[in-house]
Each structure stands twice: as C-alpha cells, then as structure tokens.
Amino acid sequence: MFEGLSLDQAPPISIVMRFFMSVPIFGVFLSLLMIVSPTEILTPNHPLSLAAIHLLFLGIITMSMIGALFQMQSVLGGRPIPAPAGNAFIIHIFLNIGIFSLAGAFITQLSPLYVIAAVLLGSALVYTVFLIAPLLLKGGRHSTLRGMLVALVSLFIAALMGIDMADTYAQMSPSIFHSIIRETHYSFALIGWIGALIIAVAFQVVEMFYVTTAYSDWCKRNVFRILPAALVLKTFWLFFDLPYVWGFDVLMAGVLMGFLTTTVQRLRERKRRVSDVSIWFWGTGMGLLLIALISYTISLVSNTEQFIQIALIAYALFAVSIILGMIGKIVPFLVWFHLNSAGYMDAPIMSNIIPAKRSQSLFVLFALVSAISLASVLYPPLLILSGIVSFALFSLLGYNLIHALKLYRYTLDHGTRFEQV
Amino acid sequence: MILLDTRELDHPIPLEMAVDAFKNLRNSEVIHMIHRREPTPLFEIITKNGGTYLSYEDAEYIWHIYITRDGDLEGYRV
Numbered sequence: 001m002f003e004g005l006s007l008d009q010a011p012p013i014s015i016v017m018r019f020f021m022s023v024p025i026f027g028v029f030l031s032l033l034m035i036v037s038p039t040e041i042l043t044p045n046h047p048l049s050l051a052a053i054h055l056l057f058l059g060i061i062t063m064s065m066i067g068a069l070f071q072m073q074s075v076l077g078g079r080p081i082p083a084p085a086g087n088a089f090i091i092h093i094f095l096n097i098g099i100f101s102l103a104g105a106f107i108t109q110l111s112p113l114y115v116i117a118a119v120l121l122g123s124a125l126v127y128t129v130f131l132i133a134p135l136l137l138k139g140g141r142h143s144t145l146r147g148m149l150v151a152l153v154s155l156f157i158a159a160l161m162g163i164d165m166a167d168t169y170a171q172m173s174p175s176i177f178h179s180i181i182r183e184t185h186y187s188f189a190l191i192g193w194i195g196a197l198i199i200a201v202a203f204q205v206v207e208m209f210y211v212t213t214a215y216s217d218w219c220k221r222n223v224f225r226i227l228p229a230a231l232v233l234k235t236f237w238l239f240f241d242l243p244y245v246w247g248f249d250v251l252m253a254g255v256l257m258g259f260l261t262t263t264v265q266r267l268r269e270r271k272r273r274v275s276d277v278s279i280w281f282w283g284t285g286m287g288l289l290l291i292a293l294i295s296y297t298i299s300l301v302s303n304t305e306q307f308i309q310i311a312l313i314a315y316a317l318f319a320v321s322i323i324l325g326m327i328g329k330i331v332p333f334l335v336w337f338h339l340n341s342a343g344y345m346d347a348p349i350m351s352n353i354i355p356a357k358r359s360q361s362l363f364v365l366f367a368l369v370s371a372i373s374l375a376s377v378l379y380p381p382l383l384i385l386s387g388i389v390s391f392a393l394f395s396l397l398g399y400n401l402i403h404a405l406k407l408y409r410y411t412l413d414h415g416t417r418f419e420q421v
Numbered sequence: 422m423i424l425l426d427t428r429e430l431d432h433p434i435p436l437e438m439a440v441d442a443f444k445n446l447r448n449s450e451v452i453h454m455i456h457r458r459e460p461t462p463l464f465e466i467i468t469k470n471g472g473t474y475l476s477y478e479d480a481e482y483i484w485h486i487y488i489t490r491d492g493d494l495e496g497y498r499v
Contacts, residue, residue, distance in 0.1 A: 010465065075461065208458065209432040271429055333433060340440050340466045350433050 011074050011081065013338045013408065015088040019067025020327055021401055022096055026059025027394030029103070034387030042380045044305060051106035056316050057189065058099045058121070062155075064323045065197055066091065066128055068330065069148065076144055076204065079135045087131055094124035105169065114170035118163045125159035128152075143220035147200025150224045154192020154231065161185035180238045191252050192231050194319050199223055199259050201326070209329065210279060212266035219262060226255050246300050253293050260286050260293070277359040281325025281366070288318035288370060309377045317370045324366055324397070328359050331401060335408045344415040353407055354400050362400065365393035425454040428483070439463050439488070443472060449492035457482045 033052050034041060040048035070088055074080045081087060098121025105113035129152045136149045161181050168174050175181075207214050234248035264286050267279065292314035299307035332353035339347035368389045376382035423442055427435030435456055440463065442452050454460075459476055467474050467488055475494040476486040487497045 010462070211429060211431055211457070276431065329432075336433070336437075337462055337466070341469045343470045345444055349437055 011070055011084040013334050015084050016067045016071045016334060017405060018088060018092050019063050020331065022063050023060050024394040024398030026055050026063065026099065028391060030055040031387045031391035031394060034383050034390060038383035039380045041383060042309065042376065047106040047109060051103040054099065055103050061194060061319050061323060063095060064327065068326065069132060073132050073135055076142065077135055079138060081131060081135065091124050091128055094120045098124055111170040114166045118166035122159055122163040125155055129156040144200045144204040146224045147196050147203065150228050151193050151197035151200065154188040154196060158185050158189035158193055183238055184235045187234060188231055190315060191227060195256060196224065196227055198319060198322050202263055206263060206266055210267060210270045212270045215262060223255055227252060253297060256289060257293055260289050277363050278325040278329050280363050281321045284367060285318045285321035288314045288321055292318060306377050310374060313373050321366065324362065328354060331404050335404050339408065339411050343417040344411050345417065346415050347411055348407055353404050358400055362393065362396050365389055365396060369393055423450065423452045425452060428455055428457045436460060436463055440466055443467060443488055446490050448490060450489065451492050452488040454486040454488065456484045456486060459484050460486065
C-alpha cells in the first residue's frame with residue numbers, strides 16, 4: 001500500500017558519505033594554512049587569503065552541501081538523480097582535484113593550475129546544477145525544493161563568474177569588469193548558494209527534527225522570490241554602475257535577519273526541550289549569522305575593512321555550524337536507515353553511531369575555533385591557535401565519520417537479518 | 422493493536438520506536454502509529470522487509486500509519 005509514494009528513492013550510503021569524507025581533509029589543509037600563514041590569510045585579496053577562502057567555501061561548505069543535495073533531492077524531490085553512483089563519483093573526483101588545484105594556484109601562482117581548476121571545478125559545479133536542477137523543476141512547489149533551485153541557479157552563476165576569474169588570473173590580464181564580476185561571484189555564492197540552501201534546509205528540518213511550529217507560509221513563499229530578485233538587480237546595478245547598490249545588500253541582510261529571528265523563536269519555543277548537540281550548532285549558527293549581519297551593516301556605514309573581515313568569517317562559520325550540526329544528524333541516520341532497510345535486526349541505534357560525548361567535543365572545538373577566529377581579526381597571530389584547534393576539530397570529524405562507516409561495515413558483515421531470526 | 426503516539430517526540434525517536442516495534446511484530450499484529458508527518462523513510466524499511474503499511478492524514482499534522490507483516494489493512498482505510 002504505497003499511497004502514491006515512490007519508494008527506493010534513497011541513494012546508496014556511499015554517495016553521500018564520499019562528499020562528507022572529503023570535508024575533514026580540506027579542513028585539515030585549511031587548518032595547516034592558518035597555522036603557517038595567519039597574517040597573509042587575514043590580508044584582504046592576498047593569494048593565501050584567497051586560497052583559504054576557497055578551501056573553506058568550496059572544500060568544506062560546498063563539498064558537504066552537494067553531498068547533502070544528493071540525499072535531499074532523492075528523498076524530498078521524489079525524483080531520484082539518474083545514475084547516482086557514477087555521477088557522484090565523477091563530480092566528487094572533479095571537485096576534489098579542482099579545489100586543490102585552485103588553492104594550489106593561489107598559493108603558487110602557477111597559471112596551469114588555474115586552468116585545471118577552471119576546467120575541473122567549473123565543470124563539476126555546472127554539471128551538478130544541470131544534473132539536479134531539472135529534477136527540481138518537475139518536483140512540485142515545495143518551498144524547500146524552490147530554495148534548492150534558487151541555490152543551484154546561484155551556484156551556476158557563481159561558477160561561471162569563478163571560471164572567468166580563474167581564466168583572468170591564468171592570463172594575468174584582469175578585465176575592466178573584474179571587480180564587478182568578483183562582487184557578483186561572491187554575492188551569488190554567499191547569499192544565493194549558501195544562504196538560500198541553508199534557509200531551504202531549515203524550512204524542512206527545524207520543524208521536523210525539533211518539533212517546532214512551522215515557518216509561516218508568507219516566509220516560505222517570499223524568501224525565495226526576494227533573494228534571487230535582489231541578487232539579479234544588484235548585478236544589473238553593478239554592471240550599469242547605478243547608485244545605491246548597497247540597498248540590495250541591506251534588503252538581503254533584512255531577509256537573513258528575518259530568517260534568523262523566526263528560526264531562533266521556533267527553537268526557543270519548541271515543545272520538547274531535549275538536549276541535542278545539533279540544536280547547539282543551530283543556535284550558535286544563528287548567533288554567528290547575527291554577528292555577520294551586524295558587522296556587514298556597520299561596514300557599509302564605516303567602510304572599515306575589519307568589519308568586512310568579521311562579517312565574512314562569521315558568515316562562513318554560520319554555514320559551517322549548520323553543516324556540522326546536520327552532518328551529526330545525517331550520518332547516524334544514513335547508517336541506521338540503510339542497515340534497517342537491508343533488514344539487520346541488530347542495527348545500532350542512531351545515538352550510538354556518533355556518541356553524544358564525541359558530538360559535544362566537536363561542538364566545543366567548533367565554538368573555540370569560532371571565538372578565536374573572530375578575535376584574530378583584531379590580533380592576527382591568534383589565527384595560529386585557531387588553526388591548531390581547527391586541526392583537532394576536523395580530525396575529530398574525520399574520526400566520527402570513519403567510525404560510523406566502520407560500524408556500518410561491521411554490521412553488514414556480522415549482523416543478523418530478519419530472515420535469519 | 423500496538424499504539425505508538427509519537428507526535429511530540431523529537432527526531433529520530435519516532436522512527437526508531439516504529440522500526441523496533443516492527444521488528445518484534447507477530448504475523449497479523451498491527452501497529453497504529455500517530456505522527457505529525459508522513460514518515461517516508463519508515464515505509465521503505467517496512468516494505469523492504471516484507472511488511473505493508475497504510476497511511477493517511479486525518480487533520481493538519483496528524484498522520485495515522487498502520488503497519489503489519491501479514492495482516493490485512495483494508496479495514497483501516499478511510
């Protein structure tokens with residue numbers, strides 16, 4: 001009795017896990033860069049700063065978000081991604097080589113690395129969009145699916161701008177539009193890709209995981225109209241050099257502030273106050289988003305570089321906070337779900353797959369990284385300490401993921417199935 | 422009939438409770454789960470392991486899900 005639901009939608013566990021497994025690797029590389037070159041990383045537009053930014057936004061944030069999209073599209077969209085194993089394999093390989101090439105290009109300034117990054121990273125991102133976006137178009141009018149579509153289109157635009165900039169860097173010949181392309185690139189990446197996807201996920205999971213009231217229909221309906229409209233108009237304003245372009249930033253900051261307040265309100269009023277580390281990550285993420293929005297607003301008025309740096313770091317940490325919280329929920333769920341689907345009677349319960357103590361340790365390390373990284377804007381050598389703690393954070397994340405997979409493998413090899421009882 | 426009212430429980434407890442109950446289900450016994458949303462992943466676990474289910478939304482955020490191994494669920498259809 002399937003009542004209109006299509007089953008067998010969930011992709012194999014290896015598809016999502018391969019993306020998640022790359023996150024701690026990029027995290028460790030980023031940490032080492034923070035330890036070795038703290039001052040350069042905190043110098044705007046310094047090549048090492050650009051390397052660190054792309055390791056963070058691509059290697060950690062985008063890598064995990066694409067992995068999560070493979071799962072979300074299949075389950076929420078109701079239309080599974082075709083040939084998920086082969087597509088995930090290719091996208092994952094191209095992403096890894098592309099991100100390392102891009103970071104290597106910034107660090108070494110070798111032109112061929114920019115070309116490799118533009119080709120592999122660009123094609124991985126564009127291919128991901130062309131693979132998933134058409135499925136969302138036919139997937140109904142669910143607000144989360146609309147948000148995923150906005151995010152993917154934004155990723156496509158950000159990737160195109162990124163390819164153009166990598167080409168510019170490779171040829172060492174910046175065009176007259178370079179600064180406009182650069183601003184369009186990061187606006188679509190930060191707000192359209194990362195912001196919209198996190199909001200889309202929140203609409204789905206905050207209510208479901210934490211038994212809160214639903215986000216309002218007005219909010220769900222309009223947020224994915226206002227954000228893309230503001231991004232498109234901002235781009236138009238930039239290219240035609242029109243006045244008051246900052247107005248679109250203020251509008252988008254207002255949308256994010258609205259999201260923040262409604263999310264915090266829902267988390268505070270949730271019916272059951274069960275202690276769950278993922279709630280701490282959501283709460284901390286919202287706090288970091290608040291810091292980012294306030295700092296960015298001040299930077300518009302004061303034009304002080306340090307406030308822009310605080311805004312960027314806090315915004316990245318906001319995304320990482322939500323991602324770490326979600327990985328802590330998704331990975332145990334996937335292990336539990338796939339073992340139970342395969343009929344294993346003794347599949348471990350989710351809370352034993354990543355034990356609470358290790359989840360809490362991960363949160364403490366993340367909170368330390370956040371506090372020290374933000375303070376390092378005022379005193380750059382602190383970034384070394386942040387790098388050391390960040391190294392521990394991503395090592396622990398890697399351990400948690402490997403341990404979960406080992407538990408999965410062990411149950412597959414030694415577990416008892418329904419038909420054996 | 423085994424009643425599971427999981428409307429007020431945080432994820433993933435409802436899923437784990439339902440799967441646990443399903444694992445211990447005897448022949449034509451039926452689980453009646455009341456939940457705030459349709460637990461799609463649960464359906465995949467049930468059908469892949471020889472069970473059947475019936476689900477319907479009674480009111481906003483009130484879903485009734487009936488699960489059995491060998492029993493007949495037609496009587497629960499609304």
